[in-house]
Amino acid sequence: MSAPAPLAIYVHWPYCARICPYCDFNVVRARGGPEAAALARAIVADLEAQAALAGPRTLVSIFFGGGTPSLMDPAWTAQIIDAARRLWRPAAELEVTLEANPTDAEAAAFRAFAEAGVNRLSLGLQSLDDRALAFLGRNHDAAAGIRAAEAARGVFRRLSIDLIYARPGQTPAAWAAELGRALALGPEHVSPYQLTIEAGTAFERAVRRGRWAPPDPETAAHLFETTQAVLGTAGFDAYEVSNHARGAAAQSRHNLVYWRGGDYLGVGPGAHGRITIEGVRQATLTEARPADYIRRVAERGAGLASRLTLSLREAAEERLLTGLRITEGVPLGALAALVIPPQRIAELTTLGLLAADPARLRATPAGRLVLDRLTAELAA
Secondary structure, three states: OOOOEEEEEEEEEEEEEEOOOOOOOOOOEEOOHHHHHHHHHHHHHHHHHHHHHHOOOOOEEEEEEOOHHHHHHHHHHHHHHHHHHHOEEEEEEEEEEEEEEOOOOHOHHHHHHHOOOOOOOEEEEEOOOOOHHOOOOHHHOOHHHHHHHHHOOOOEEEEEEEEEOOOOOOOHHHHHHHHHHHOOOOOEEEEEOOOOOOOHHHHHHHHOOOOOOOOHHHHHHHHHHHHHHHHHHHHEEEEEOOEEEEOOOHHHHHHHHHHOOOOOEEEEOOOEEEEEEEOOOEEEOOOHHHHHHHHHHHHHOOOEHHHHHHHHHHHHHHHHHHHOOOOOOEHHHHHHHHHHOOHHHHHHOOOOEEEOOOOOOOOOOHHHHOOOHHHHHHHO
16 A cells, blocks of 8 residues: 655635735635634644544645735744644655735734744735735735845745736736846745636626726736746746746745645635545535634534545546646646547647647646636546
8 A cells, every 4th residue: 555645734814904806715804802813723623633534644835825824923823833743744844834915014923933933935915016006905015015025035944925917007018027126026936926807806896897907818918928938037937827936946845735636634714625535535625704613623623614525537627727737737647537538639739738748748838828728628
């Protein structure tokens, strides 16, 4: 019997000082009170309960996402990290990432988070243009973003920054200049995301009412190509559609677990997980509302609202969806349940959307421009 797969842990902290108009994540407004401390205790208890499900593993990463986990008390972060390290055997280079917004108040806590065990910061700059930041509903300006990046670089071993582009009226030239200013801050990892209009968000309602419009597909494609060119020239590898790293060591180990079809536990309200038990892939989901999550953990031990067994085809579809996002692609053997006709692969390769590789499916740069359509063609 083969050894159990390594394990990653995703911790969802749902509280935000402000809800951004483009966000469709499971978030709530932070209003103080005792609930946050109770949630931190529930997350530790949930980890202990889910440890029985996962069994002994090597722990390769912990990721605090949200929401805004930098609003946590660093002592709670330390308790969660310590629990995970106690429950599983930590890898020699355990990656512990915390997402943060670049407000001055959050930046002041960076050293405390590092002392708690965080060694990688994912900083949500989103833009270095004050007008764009106001449009995006952010609660910081560009100067605060620069101060936070400089502070993070002096505290954490690894720094990643998030940026949002394809904003209304944005030109490739302006975006290239903004990327250059961001790179001057010294990150080793950059995650530039195209602005997408998600259902149910304030931006979706504004676009539907005709208040503004996102860039047309041709402009969006030019902005994507500008992203690749600027970051590539600066020495960043586009190892995933929206993630660029200065060398392999700077790549997000946690996200690679997702994209390579690895195992991860989700704790905190509304957290997803994927775990393989005796060769069977299972999908888990926790209660979404903080109060419901806390109550379920108290009553049942774990915060899971559902635990479903994926069919071989469902597991293969997920593997295709995530694996095509990374430049290394996905092994054909992992997609056997999809029974993809070789002729279809040959046609897409001839069109320049797939790389010629007998062992793996790999999207070309042209294929990554139309990744949703490419994935649908292969999964049909």
